[in-house]
Amino acid sequence: MNPMKAKFLAVLAVVGVFAVTPVSANIPFFSSDKDELPTLAPMLEEVTPAVVNISVKGKREVRQRIPEMFRFFFGPNGPREQVQERPFQGLGSGVIIDAEEGYVVTNNHVIDSATEIVVTMKDGRQFDAKVIGTDERSDVALLKIQDGKDLTAIELGSSADLRVGDFVVAIGNPFGLGQTVTSGIVSALGRSGLGIEEIENFIQTDAAINSGNSGGALVTLDGKLVGINTAILGPNGGNIGIGFAIPSDMMNNLVQQLIEFGEVRRGVLGVRGNDLTQEISKALGLDVSQGAFVAEVLPDGAAAEAGLKSGDVIVGVNGEKIRTFADLSARVNTIGPGKEVKITVLRDGGEREYTVTLSPDDTVVEAETLHPALQGVTLETTDGGILISDVEEGSIAARYGLRDDDVIIGVNRQRVTTVTELKQVLENTEGVIALNIRRGNSSLYLVLRGTE
Structure with a gap:
């Protein structure tokens, strides 16, 4: 997982902004007492029940290199690292977008590898949830609350209508404290090239960003959802006023596909x-x-x-x-x-x-269609090569030594950068192939044969 993702995310705060901003008396989301003090309370009372806390449990694989002095126990062809499953727990946020169906949108990294997902309402009620579908490339996940009753959904707004300088409010669960509301403005639109996600088109906000707000709501002052808080930029995960949210239009396109197909088809x-x-x-x-x-x-x-x-x-x-x-x-x-x-x-x-x-989109393929020795591998074009995004346990590819997150950068000493180029090379190759693999910070060759 990208290290930036682990530091996550956020709720937006600009202290005292409404105390110095003139407010029209006919704006419906403000209520005033006799001293005409502005407040967002009426809007938040309607919106915050739709924002939930998400707690997860599960197990993740942890790879650890075997010290050189112990490798002789396994022979010359023995493993160079050991794989262990370790339990984990995590906290995040989510937004109910359909009360009748119990659909909740959150970030993929919040529920990644989770085997148990519990959703907690603002009023303290808890429900189990299951995953309907995820999209790792954009960091969106859709959950369904099991046996939910009396749920409240948030109204979907259009992120296309946002302008730099618009006021926004973020709601989430920082540090597991419980629901927290902060405010800020839209600092920029269409942010990309950050290396946070593969597909990026972020709303940037000036924000106090904290761990646990991932998947929370970014709303306008009239209570419409315009973004899903996702990531921050800051030293050691600390706040420097730069936070990012997935636009609601982009999220909605993905969610509709997850509802219809259980996956995203690009x-x-x-x-x-x-x-x-x-x-x-x-x-x-x-x-x-x-x-x-x-x-x-x-x-x-x-x-x-x-x-x-x-x-x-x-x-x-x-x-x-x-x-x-x-x-x-x-x-x-x-x-x-x-x-x-x-x-x-x-x-x-x-x-x-x-x-x-x-x-x-044909950039994601089942590699067995390209070469028999790649049976059990899923490939996709990424920056600088072809990413092995999944290797089935016990498959032919796994037995040859291919691993998740390996990147193919060459075949038989020919440079390849896309799945299409790999396909063209393999169409003209029979029998043995030598894959040049980038694994972490190292480069290696694996020799694969057409049949075992």
Whole structure:
């Protein structure tokens, strides 16, 4: 798990902000006494019952290297590390989004590897919960409360309507203290490239962020859910006023797929590119400084079929502004294949709109289809290589020594960076293959044969 994830998360606080902010008397979420003191209490009384505390128990594998002096007991081909299962407990937060069905949204890292999940309501009631589905790449999980009664759900808002400077309120369970409310503002939108999650399009907030708030609610002043608090940036997990939340629109796209399929099925646009820079904008004669510059349109892809071209600048998806290429990727990757999206592009000084039917994501495959010796492995393209995201216990791949989180960076001394490149190399290879593996900070070769 990313070390940043272990430090998590948060509730947003700006001390005294309402004491110095003029307040209109007709704003419904404030109530005033005779001294006209503003308060968020009426809104919070309606919203906070929908935010729950989550406690988990389970076991995780812990790998420990075997000291060199003891390895001779196992022979020359013996293991170099031992694997143990150790119990763990954890605390986090969640948000009820459907009271009738008992659906609760939280972060994947809150419930990862948990075998027991207990949800505690604001009023102290406790219910068991089960996992409906998870998406590790975006750190979203959907739970279902078992035999829940008299539940309260939060109203879903649109994160697309947020602006930098909007006031927001975060609710969660810091340090297991119980439900806590803090406030802040939206500091930035569309934050990515942080290395926290694989798919990033965060709302940034100025916040007092603390452990235990992961999965909690980020709401507007009228009580609508606009984000799920997820991560912080700070030395040693301490607060420096930089917190991140998953936008509600992105979360809702993922949750609807988890409800329908039990998993996330990603859509692919079929373009490569980078952020629109000032230099690119000037060269194209554009008067915009934000967007996704399309350097390449993949043949036979969804974008090519719809009519997009290299050199286009994508500035909108379904009417929502696109700021960076990562912003574009995050929005598209959370929409399922076969779904239609409206793509707004700038071309030849004018704005055009295209309807694109997203293709299925083929970057995650069962490796057995590529080579028999890879039976039991799931591969997916990641930065710098092909990630082995899962190795089945007792499989052929496991017996050859492949492990979870290994990264394939070469085959038979040929560099490979994507699943597609790996497939092309293996299609022209028979029998023995030599995989160049990056494992942690070391590099090694594993020789695999076509049959055992």
